[in-house]
Amino acid sequence: xxxxxxxxxxxxxxxxxxxxxxxxxxxxxxxxxxxxxxxxxxxxxxxxxxxxxxxxxxxxxxxxxxxxxxxxxxxxxxxxxxxxxxxxxxxxxxxxxxxxxxxxxxxxxxxxxxxxxxxxxxxxxxxxxxxxxxxxxxxxxxxxxxxxxxxxxxxxxxxxxxxxxxxxxxxxxxxxxxxxxxxxxx
Amino acid sequence: xxxxxxxxxxxxxxxxxxxxxxxxxxxxxxxxxxxxxxxxxxxxxxxxxxxxxxxxxxxxxxxxxxxxxxxxxxxxxxxxxxxxxxxxxxxxxxxxxxxxxxxxxxxxxxxxxxxxxxxxxxxxxxxxxxxxxxxxxxxxxxxxxxxxxxxxxxxxxxxxxxxxxxxxxxxxxxxxxxxxxxxxxx
DNA sequence: CAGATCATGTAACTGGTTACATGATTCA
DNA sequence: TGAATCATGTAACCAGTTACATGATCTG
Numbered sequence: 001x002x003x004x005x006x007x008x009x010x011x012x013x014x015x016x017x018x019x020x021x022x023x024x025x026x027x028x029x030x031x032x033x034x035x036x037x038x039x040x041x042x043x044x045x046x047x048x049x050x051x052x053x054x055x056x057x058x059x060x061x062x063x064x065x066x067x068x069x070x071x072x073x074x075x076x077x078x079x080x081x082x083x084x085x086x087x088x089x090x091x092x093x094x095x096x097x098x099x100x101x102x103x104x105x106x107x108x109x110x111x112x113x114x115x116x117x118x119x120x121x122x123x124x125x126x127x128x129x130x131x132x133x134x135x136x137x138x139x140x141x142x143x144x145x146x147x148x149x150x151x152x153x154x155x156x157x158x159x160x161x162x163x164x165x166x167x168x169x170x171x172x173x174x175x176x177x178x179x180x181x182x183x184x185x186x
Numbered sequence: 187x188x189x190x191x192x193x194x195x196x197x198x199x200x201x202x203x204x205x206x207x208x209x210x211x212x213x214x215x216x217x218x219x220x221x222x223x224x225x226x227x228x229x230x231x232x233x234x235x236x237x238x239x240x241x242x243x244x245x246x247x248x249x250x251x252x253x254x255x256x257x258x259x260x261x262x263x264x265x266x267x268x269x270x271x272x273x274x275x276x277x278x279x280x281x282x283x284x285x286x287x288x289x290x291x292x293x294x295x296x297x298x299x300x301x302x303x304x305x306x307x308x309x310x311x312x313x314x315x316x317x318x319x320x321x322x323x324x325x326x327x328x329x330x331x332x333x334x335x336x337x338x339x340x341x342x343x344x345x346x347x348x349x350x351x352x353x354x355x356x357x358x359x360x361x362x363x364x365x366x367x368x369x370x371x372x
Numbered sequence: 373c374a375g376a377t378c379a380t381g382t383a384a385c386t387g388g389t390t391a392c393a394t395g396a397t398t399c400a
Numbered sequence: 401t402g403a404a405t406c407a408t409g410t411a412a413c414c415a416g417t418t419a420c421a422t423g424a425t426c427t428g
Contacts, residue, residue, distance in 0.1 A: 002387075009288040019407050030287070032279040036389065041409060062396050064407040083289055084296060087282040087304040089311040092346050093218040094276035097339045099269050101216070102195040104332035110270060118273040125275040145364060146290035152357050153283045156350075160278050163349040164342075171338050178331060188415075205379050222417060227381060248424050250379040 003033050003043055008079040011053060011071040013140045018044050018067065029132045029157050044069055052078055108179045115175060119168040126161040133158070189219050189229055194265040197239060197257040199326045204230050204253060215318045215343050230255055238264055294365045301361065305354040312347040319344070 007021055016024070018041050026035030033039065044067075047053045052075035058066045071079070096118050103111055133154045141147045193207055202210070204227050212221030219225065230253075233239045238261030244252045257265070282304050289297055319340045327333045 005288075006284055009284065012288060012291070017407075018409095022407095030280070030283040032277070034389070037409070038390090038411090039388070060407090064395075066407065079288065080291060083285050083292065084300060085285075087285060087300065087307055089307050090278065090280035090282065090346075090350055091218070092276065092278070092343065094216070094342070096273040096276065097216040097342055098192055098195065099271075099273060100335055101339050102191075102198060102265065103269055104326075104329055104335060105198070105266060106269065114270060114273065121273055121275050140290075143290055145361075148360070148364065149286055149290060152353075152360070153287050156280070156283055156353055157278065159349060159353055160276075160346070163345060164276055167338075167342055167345055174334070174338070175331075178334065203379075204381095208379095220417070223381070224383090224418090225416065246379090250381095250423075252379065 003039055004047065005079060005082045006031050006033070007040070007043055007047065008052060008071060008075055008082075011069055012076060012079055015056075015068050015070040017069065021069075027132070027136075029129055029136070030153050047075070051075075108175075112172065112175060112179075115168060115172045119165065119172060122161060122165045122168055126158070126165060129157050129161055189225055190233065191265060191268045192217050192219070193226070193229055193233065194238060194257060194261055194268075197255055198262060198265055201242075201254050201256040203255065207255075213318070213322075215315055215322070216339050233261070237261075294361075298358065298361060298365075301354060301358045305351065305358060308347055308351045308354055312344070312351060315343050315347055 003025070006025060010016055010021055010024055021044075022035045022037065022040045024035075025031050025033050025040065044053065048055055048069070051072060053069045053071055056068045056070070058068065060066060099114065103114060106114065136154070139150055141150075189211070192211060196202055196207055196210055207230075208221045208223065208226045210221075211217050211219050211226065230239065234241055234255070237258060239255045239257055242254045242256070244254060246252060285300065289300060292300065322340070325336055327336075
């Protein structure tokens with residue numbers, strides 16, 4: 001998947017400028033892109049070239065011109081085709097697993113410290129996630145069903161971090177159990 | 187993180203050729219890389235240039251020469267530094283969430299079909315994951331702790347897909363509840 | 373005879389990132 | 401006075417993918 005449909009999605013909600021899209025993408029919890037200029041602005045040029053969006057330029061006094069993009073019928077059709085296309089499996093990439101795979105080179109205390117750091121990292125990420133969702137920028141709430149869908153999307157993010165956190169805690173507990181008996185020997 | 191440490195990790199276990207590493211990476215459940223030639227072979231050249239590994243060339247009759255790479259002390263130190271470095275948060279990228287966010291444009295049956303396809307996709311992925319783990323290529327089992335660490339790493343993958351699956355099922359159930367009452371009206 | 377396995381390597385491309393550049397306005 | 405907000409855009413780079421190229425040997 002590319003950022004194209006994330007942008008088309010927002011434009012299917014309402015007309016927006018590149019600057020707005022950039023912020024919406026950067027602030028979103030479930031969209032995996034940083035929302036950097038290069039990506040957003042060049043994608044908009046491409047979508048316009050392909051006639052999936054139209055532009056309207058508003059010249060403003062003492063501020064750069066604002067280009068408001070709107071989705072076209074062709075754009076709406078393209079978005080719809082993508083939405084009903086076969087979903088991909090979620091991509092899990094967790095570099096900590098790779099660290100852990102070779103972490104037997106560490107001493108007990110070092111390993112506990114490493115897992116502790118990961119636990120803390122995930123805790124922090126979960127807080128950020130919840131906070132981001134709490135004050136999510138205005139999102140479409142056109143129908144009860146749409147509100148529900150967005151709720152479930154956000155729920156997915158929270159649950160993923162929660163599952164990760166409980167795994168990390170279990171890992172730490174088990175590692176402590178593995179190392180303690182020998183220390184407690186008479 | 188880059189593939190460098192995944193390669194150094196395997197080499198910290200035992201000497202291997204690029205061809206072996208490529209397969210180990212491709213077959214691994216928790217390493218997120220495809221294990222394509224370009225990446226593996228060029229990384230090995232780089233690691234060698236940086237003196238993190240040494241090479242030994244075995245000329246074989248009627249087969250291309252085999253280059254066996256071994257980790258150096260410098261390589262082991264570099265790997266260790268990375269292992270104890272602050273872990274990153276796991277990266278979740280799920281394009282289905284983006285599809286779902288704009289799926290209110292679909293009709294009840296279409297939406298149910300979409301979520302059903304996702305559920306099936308995750309089910310299949312979970313099966314593949316379990317199967318891959320069941321016949322994982324020989325992995326280091328140097329200590330009981332290392333065996334435990336690898337078990338937990340694999341567990342992490344399985345649990346992530348299980349969590350995803352239960353989320354998808356709940357989503358589908360709730361969507362059915364949302365749409366049925368109106369249909370059941372007299 | 374086609375296709376997998378062994379074993380190396382390169383070319384072209386996509387997708388994404390950081391950082392730079394401009395320039396007015398508002399706020400602490 | 402320095403930083404943030406508004407608003408556009410480009411350059412250079414890194415990571416990763418597919419596909420190509422070679423060529424013997426083994427298996428169905």
